[in-house]
Amino acid sequence: MRTLLLLILLATPAGAVQPDEMLDDPALEARARDLSQGLRCLVCRNESIDESNADLARDMRLLVRERLAAGESDAEIVEGLVDRYGEFVLLEPQRNGANLILWGAPLLLLLAGAGVAAAHIMRQSKAVPDGLDPAEEAQLRELLDETRPR
């Protein structure tokens, strides 16, 4: 039942941004949309406030637009929301503290993997091409012995 409830939260049909919420100034409205897409609807599952039609998402959209209309910068607005709701509200994790492990992971994993792969390729290319292993050597000797006239 709980998973069902979560699914419902995940997928409430999108009302998303409503006509009556939108700002008249297209430049400000575009900024509002950009900001909204990076902010998480706190009661939804993995939805931005731009996509969600939960009441809270609507409140947050209106809040963002109010601040924009008041002339705040994008950074100030995001900072204000993080102060209020915690960093959980950010869909893009901050690049600080322990999160550096997260942001560094792709490059570190790639470098580590590339090191192993390069070592493997170099080793393979330096190996004696198409040599015989000891078992094959023995088999070859056997064959030669058999055919050799005694």
Next chain:
Amino acid sequence: MIAELGHFALIAAFSVALVQMIVPMVGAWKGWSGWMAAAAPAAIAQVALVAVSFAALTHAFVTSDFSLRLVVLNSHTDKPMLYKVSGVWGNHEGSLLLWVLILSAFGAAAAMFGGRLPATLRARVLAVQASVGVAFYAFILFTSNPFVRLAQPPFNGEDLNPLLQDPGLAFHPPFLYLGYVGLSMAFSFAVAALIEGRVDAAWGRWVRPWTLAAWLFLTVGIALGSWWAYYELGWGGFWFWDPVENASFMPWLIAAALLHSAIVVEKREALKAWTILLAILAFGFSLVGTFIVRSGVLTSVHAFANDPERGVFILLILGVFVGGALTLYALRAPAMQARGVFGVVSRESALVVNNLLLAVSAFVVFVGTVWPLVAELAFDRTLSVGPPFFNAAFTPFVIALAVLVPLGSALPWKRGRAKAVRAMGPVALLALAVAGLVWAMQTGRSLGGPLGAGLGVWLVAGALVDLVTRTGRGRWSDRLGRVTRLPGADWGKALAHGGLGLTIFGVAALTAWQQEGVAVLDIGDRLAVGRYEVELREVERVQGPNYVATRATLAAYEGGREIGSLRPEKRVYPVARMPTTEAGIDSGLFRDLYTVIGDPQTGGGWAVRVYVKPYANWIWGGAIVMALGGVLSLGDRRYRVAAGAQKVRVAEVPAE
């Protein structure tokens, strides 16, 4: 009575699986052929028993037997028949029953088609497969029994989640499970080979069809899920990097890597240990996915803490199988020496890079998926990892991979020269030209559009050129004839790589060039988006079988000319007390016109949302082409003819 029969059959299948797990394994160890021979009939008996159990549960759903708790929670008499049937797997317990049904079906298929495998390998593969089954039967019987009766059955059920009452989602879980569980075959082959201590070209050839089948089912399953999200959730998103989506995407990436490395084992007897590791990881990620979806741990740590029984059980299964297999791997793998030598510039090297990119990208998705959990437990930070992280971290891998594909497939095995890729020169020029043209033509400054177009051309044209190169030299008329006679695997490769190009282009185009309009419309009002216009003609109430809907009729115009009418709906399911949106979509090859009807406004009129989604269908079309490539490759007669032909003794590598 029938439900009890199903319950009983499931317990019987559990017992058979226990026998199948132990007897053939001992037989293979001692060399007793009678004990080894028990595996095949046991595998077939197992699938028959689970099928009976599954049929019993289906019967309960179809006849709306509300004495079963599961049916009450997930069904209703008014529900259409299709969803009564799909309701069987639209819940935790039933979906696990589907899981074991598919698991045992794969086991039985291996028993029936594996006649040419060496007896010991076959016995061990089936025993390992049965051991996975034992774990999941125990999970179902002890924690998630679908056949629980109610003492006082209600008159009607609580209905299935309306979002799941959709044809796309009805078939999404079975395909996903065919993929997830199909990877268990690769796992069983890997563990059996580790126990045997032998991996050779023949092993690569046996394991590849199973992986290919699993991969193509996963491809279709993921595409169906993405397509469903696109038309059902109401704003046309197709991928959200949700933990549940990532859970299916990670095994897909690893399976794609495994497909390619198994080719190297088959053709060149190199990368053996790595291929075994990938086979273990692929199924490991399937189990991780099952854990994520079934335990709810990533959606809420608290949900997991309140009901830890199921989550802990799956974690235990995960620990035993992956931990056990990796231990075995650590003991045995060092002895598996590669035989095929290859140069720095060669098909093998290209495939190593392919594997590097696919495997690392899978781990990047994994890190991003579990990071919120790690951050909360270890660093006391409650945070979200959303699409911005995944897009930034994952996209470079896709681009690198797309650039590599045509180059790698043009390189010869063993030792190539850089000039081998010369045939791709014109393709690269064409791709650059297209990217430049798109850059010049597009409005706005997005880099994604031109990049996607360039990579799409590069992959599709590269696949075509590769196919043509394979016909050798001679007159064009002869070569054209030879194209049709190329092996299925060559066509499969071309389609899979070309399909990837189509999908990459679709994703890039949709992301870069989507247009959107929102407005309050009264009857007769129009809303313009790009070169399209939509007029609200009518809004009516419609009674469905188990819902009521508000349906709008919209007339669509392109450049002033009427091109058709769209009927978006907003439905309310009274039993489940849930609304859903049904988008009205005018699908096309080059764009979708996507419309959604919202709530009536207080001042009159309705909120109407219109999107122009360019090349949307190419995303799923590309996935279908990829899967088709898998089908063609699977049909390659070389698998059927030579699958059993074991190589001579010198090809074996003893592990001891």
